[in-house]
Amino acid sequence: MPAFLDVERSLSGRRWVGPTAEHDRHAEALAQQCGLPAALCQVLARRGVDAAGVDAFLAPRLRALLPDPRSLKDMERAAARLLAAVAAGERIAIFADYDVDGGASAALLLDWLRQMGRGATLYVPDRIDEGYGPNDAAMAELAGAHDLIVCVDCGTLSHGPVAAAKGADVVILDHHLGGETLPDALAVVNPNRQDESGECAHLCAAAVVFLCLVEAGRQLRDAGRQGPDLIAMLDLVALATVADVAPLTGVNRAFVRQGLKIMARRARPGLVALADAARLDSAPTAYHLGYVLGPRINAGGRVGRADLGARLLASTDIAEARAMAERLDQLNTERREIEAGVQAAAMAQAEARGLDAPLAWAAGEGWHPGVVGIVASRLKEAANRPAVVIGLDGEIGKGSGRSVSGVDLGAAIQRLAAEGLLIKGGGHRMAAGLTVARDQLDEAMARLGALLARQGAERMGAADMVLDGLLMPGAATPDLITRLEEAGPFGAAAVAPRHAFAAMRIDFARRVGERHLKLRFTDGDGPRLDAICFGAYDGPLGPALEQHGGARFHLAGRLEINRWQGRECAQLRLEDAAPAT
Secondary structure (H helix, E strand, O other): OOOHHHOOOOOOOOOEEOOOHHHHHHHHHHHHHHOOOHHHHHHHHHOOOOHHHHHHHHOOOHHHHOOOHHHOOOHHHHHHHHHHHHHHOOOEEEEEOOOHHHHHHHHHHHHHHHHOOOOOEEEOOOOOOOOOOOOHHHHHHHHHHOOEEEEEOOOOOOHHHHHHOOOOEEEEEOOOOOOOOOOOOOEEEOOOOOOOOOOOOOOOHHHHHHHHHHHHHHHHHHOOOOOOOOHHHHHHHHHHHHHOOOOOOHHHHHHHHHHHHHHHOOOOHHHHHHHHHOOOOOOOOHHHHHHHHHHHHHHHHHHOOOOHHHHHHHOOOHHHHHHHHHHHHHHHHHHHHHHHHHHHHHHHHHHHHOOOOOOEEEEEEOOOOOOHHHHHHHHHHHHOOOEEEEEEEOOEEEEEEEOOOOOOHHHHHHHHHHOOOOOEEEEOOOEEEEEEEHHHHHHHHHHHHHHHHHOOHHHOOOOOEEOOEEOOHHHOOHHHHHHHHOOOOOEOOEOOOOEEEEEEEEEEEEEEOOOEEEEEEEOOOOOOEEEEEOOHHHOOHHHHHHOOOOOEEEEEEEEEEEEEOOEEEEEEEEEEEEEOO
């Protein structure tokens, strides 16, 4: 297929790929049959939506997409045990992971229990001192003071710690890849158990918890009782789904659509306080969940107090929530500073090894365990390869990995652990964690690279710039952008629409701060369109466009509405450019 606008290599080194002829025919048919804007139909065609499914896609209904909770093994037993503990006034503990998914999962349970008239003990392990997931000492201590321990976003591989919880029942609500055997828990609800069908494998842990509460509500109704309003809790499910980079398809898309509407009501003190601390002055979008709110909630588990994010999300006191949100905002600033140093060193090390290998990896002395996952994401984006970043401390290294579409990193790391090259490791397709002995580091990474090569990781080049079509500046209006957003929310497995503007003349270009570029462009005859390019000076885009010398460029990126002092205007978030020859 020819490159779109003949751009074989853009300024950022990417090949531009546009719609196929079949795609164009599909989009044109949708436009004729449904009377929708052509640009929206291009997006619908890319998502495989036919005319009969347009209405359901543009207005997804949770009731129609929600899987039957009982389709997951152990679900009825888990919900029944939770209800029994509530009815008997038993002592309940929640053991949660320290990330957004774990915090949101814990907050869901704490909120539900509070509305049922019960409380619970929250336990979140320290990332550095205890590491990921349940440990023997913590589980034994919790079991000594509680009747039921619910592990959320963790526990599926925790055979020893579950066995250590003597005297208490353990229920696991998780989504990480399961092993050949399961811990001896009362219930292990996990769509990624090896004996599951995989139909719900795309759910994050908070979604699994939500399904458990749906099943509990069903059992309550069967007994003639009414449970809490679960729809009001979808803000937490939406937050976790986006922050955990779950694919925004099917029910996940409905979770986020509905959850954003709930969040806009500003009824949850923790999220209100966090949005205010982040100076978010508009209704939240999926972007804000992933890049504004999520990192702040994660900051507690990365460089501060591990349970701070979960406590914030579960808070009912606005003053308390504001104090926690301010602290998380401060910790997020500290995290960024720590991250910058590690990123520079990791990138230099990975580049020296070569970014064309099936695995990009780096390891360094004293690298903070709380930022290695974020740096792995940056490395993955730069190389378009799976990436692992490891912090070494003594004879042990603790690391985190991130993958690219089509490569199952979690399964490869789990196999590495089974082969004895890792002390422990696990995760899911797109993200995983590991602990490795220093003297096995090189051998383990070589073996991991070989496993990933079998999945095609070494054949990946620079990521293509996939475009939905051409637009003229005058067509880029707030009305069109609002219509395009109907196909959202956008995120993992649901790429936001991106358009090209061909042979544009740059009328204005100015550097903003150290790294960004503001510009205005036109085709020469019609209206002008503003654009912003974040991080333009991290590569060749900024200098080339600022010093354009009157040359014309093909410009590409995502349209957005810029709101300022009550006014709205269309703006291009510029992501790439190429000289128009």
